[in-house]
Amino acid sequence: MSLTDGNIIEIDNLSFKYARQNKYILKNLTLNIKDGQWIALIGHNGSGKSTLARLIDGLLKAESGSIKVDGYEMNEKNIWDIRKKIGMVFQNPDNQFVGADVESDIAFGLENQGVPREEMVSRVADALKVVGMEKFATHEPARLSGGQKQRVAIAGVLALRPKIIILDEATSMLDPEGRKGLITLIKDLKDEYKFTVISITHDIDEATLADRVIVLDDGKIIDDGKPESIFIKNDELLNIGLDIPFAEKIRRELTKKGVDIPNKYFTEEEMVDWLCQFKQKN
Amino acid sequence: MNKLLLGRYINGNSLIHRMDPRSKLALSFYFIGIIFLANNWQTYLLLIAFTFLGVLLSKIKLSFFIRGIIPLVWLILFTVLLQVFFTNGGHVFWHWGPFTLSKYGLVNGVYVFFRFVLIIVMSTLLTLTTSPLEISDAMESLLKPLKYLKVPVYEISLMLSIALRFVPTLMDETAKIMNAQRSRGVNFGEGSLVEQVKAVIPILIPLFVSSFNRAEDLATAMEARGYKGGEGRTKFRVHVWKLRDTMTIIAFAVLTIALIILKN
Numbered sequence: 355m356s357l358t359d360g361n362i363i364e365i366d367n368l369s370f371k372y373a374r375q376n377k378y379i380l381k382n383l384t385l386n387i388k389d390g391q392w393i394a395l396i397g398h399n400g401s402g403k404s405t406l407a408r409l410i411d412g413l414l415k416a417e418s419g420s421i422k423v424d425g426y427e428m429n430e431k432n433i434w435d436i437r438k439k440i441g442m443v444f445q446n447p448d449n450q451f452v453g454a455d456v457e458s459d460i461a462f463g464l465e466n467q468g469v470p471r472e473e474m475v476s477r478v479a480d481a482l483k484v485v486g487m488e489k490f491a492t493h494e495p496a497r498l499s500g501g502q503k504q505r506v507a508i509a510g511v512l513a514l515r516p517k518i519i520i521l522d523e524a525t526s527m528l529d530p531e532g533r534k535g536l537i538t539l540i541k542d543l544k545d546e547y548k549f550t551v552i553s554i555t556h557d558i559d560e561a562t563l564a565d566r567v568i569v570l571d572d573g574k575i576i577d578d579g580k581p582e583s584i585f586i587k588n589d590e591l592l593n594i595g596l597d598i599p600f601a602e603k604i605r606r607e608l609t610k611k612g613v614d615i616p617n618k619y620f621t622e623e624e625m626v627d628w629l630c631q632f633k634q635k636n
Numbered sequence: 637m638n639k640l641l642l643g644r645y646i647n648g649n650s651l652i653h654r655m656d657p658r659s660k661l662a663l664s665f666y667f668i669g670i671i672f673l674a675n676n677w678q679t680y681l682l683l684i685a686f687t688f689l690g691v692l693l694s695k696i697k698l699s700f701f702i703r704g705i706i707p708l709v710w711l712i713l714f715t716v717l718l719q720v721f722f723t724n725g726g727h728v729f730w731h732w733g734p735f736t737l738s739k740y741g742l743v744n745g746v747y748v749f750f751r752f753v754l755i756i757v758m759s760t761l762l763t764l765t766t767s768p769l770e771i772s773d774a775m776e777s778l779l780k781p782l783k784y785l786k787v788p789v790y791e792i793s794l795m796l797s798i799a800l801r802f803v804p805t806l807m808d809e810t811a812k813i814m815n816a817q818r819s820r821g822v823n824f825g826e827g828s829l830v831e832q833v834k835a836v837i838p839i840l841i842p843l844f845v846s847s848f849n850r851a852e853d854l855a856t857a858m859e860a861r862g863y864k865g866g867e868g869r870t871k872f873r874v875h876v877w878k879l880r881d882t883m884t885i886i887a888f889a890v891l892t893i894a895l896i897i898l899k900n
Contacts, residue, residue: 408856411860413856413859413860437859437860437862440860441860441861442857442861444853444856444857444860446850449853449854450854450857452798452801452854454800454801455769457872458872461872461873462858462861462863462872465869465870465872466861466862466864468868468869468870469870470870471870471871471872471874494801495801495804496805496808510861511861
């Protein structure tokens with residue numbers, strides 16, 4: 355099916371609230387996501403990020419509005435087809451490990467889809483290799499670190515060959531090392547397999563890697579754009595309780611100290627380059 | 637930490653380890669059945685020899701099996717004494733009220749003792765050489781006929797394997813909660829019985845709460861990965877019936893015939 359304007363996800367006028375609660379978690383949200391992009395969804399706790407992700411995967415039912423994934427309208431009939439297109443990685447590494455060991459966990463999703471065993475074996479082996487966990491194929495979860503468990507979760511998702519991968523704060527329970535490793539891995543895999551990534555995160559430095567950043571506050575999109583245009587408006591982010599990227603913090607501090615630094619957004623690399631040049635000049 | 641529950645499994649690569657868990661589980665139950673065929677010293681000797689052969693083939697130290705018997709020593713002794721004092725027949729050595737010590741009673745006591753030990757050793761052999769996961773797989777496939785009675789066999793086995801998978805996770809969690817409560821001044825394993833029971837409550841409640849949260853997360857994760865019940869699922873872990881399984885079944889058949897011939 356051809357996608358309208360290359361949008362893999364089309365969300366129109368979506369509203370959601372939990373039963374027996376008056377407060378809307380999401381209110382009249384409209385959003386299109388282009389195929390193959392890396393989207394960072396940021397916002398403070400309770401801003402509706404995770405709810406949005408669960409609605410896209412059909413784990414929650416919208417009160418009103420529509421969601422279209424890869425051309426399929428979200429409804430009872432299409433829900434399992436849509437879930438096949440989406441792979442989700444959740445926050446807690448332990449609570450999404452279903453299998454008794456690494457191999458059987460990766461196979462879990464394949465078993466659900468009724469994939470024949472021979473194909474399952476080769477797909478599991480491939481997925482293990484891709485995430486660099488071949489040596490751990492028969493390890494139980496108790497013998498793995500948090501980062502390794504998340505790699506297994508990603509392998510489980512990759513084995514299903516989804517078009518969209520949603521990371522629901524997938525790195526938030528990892529140490530900085532594990533976090534960095536996981537993000538690099540996903541970035542590499544995205545380049546290779548060309549899937550769409552929606553990364554829900556608190557980690558602003560992680561969000562700077564995205565093609566597009568969407569800021570959610572109180573169930574509404576309050577900002578949407580490239581990282582460089584979002585993070586230059588840092589006061590707004592601070593106002594809704596979010597942090598600003600490390601490079602941007604340095605730029606602000608330097609400006610305060612009276613250093614003549616251009617009023618534009620720097621990625622971390624750009625900042626390093628600029629600082630080196632600055633040091634040579636002075 | 638994760639040695640608890642059925643986890644007495646000892647990794648190995650012996651003939652018994654490599655057997656299909658289905659045949660191991662089925663034959664263990666079968667053995668408990670045929671042990672009741674034995675009723676004289678020849679048949680018991682045969683069973684002991686057979687069990688000992690199994691133990692030898694597993695290449696696991698005898699001490700592990702003895703450790704399996706120790707917790708049940710009192711039960712064995714009690715049953716043996718009942719047999720010894722309440723069975724009549726043959727030459728009576730001693731008599732007092734309802735108690736009699738007869739030749740027949742003594743012999744029966746010895747038989748009951750060996751019957752217990754053999755059953756324990758055989759089931760220990762199963763749990764030592766078969767991982768809990770394999771046992772749960774085996775149970776699923778042996779219970780398969782119950783599907784026709786609308787028993788959700790697949791779901792039961794998935795529940796069992798998830799429960800097993802979360803044992804170490806929950807053990808870690810318990811340790812964490814205990815430390816947290818200790819740091820708040822709770823004393824575990826001290827004071828009167830009532831105090832000790834009371835000290836368990838601040839462990840159990842947080843453990844319950846977090847288990848429910850985990851269960852909800854897990855259910856969401858399973859659904860996101862397309863789980864919609866056992867219908868139409870394929871299996872990744874399959875067990876292959878091998879020659880050694882057929883051989884073992886033949887050995888058990890021979891044993892059964894020998895027992896029938898030798899028994900009184």
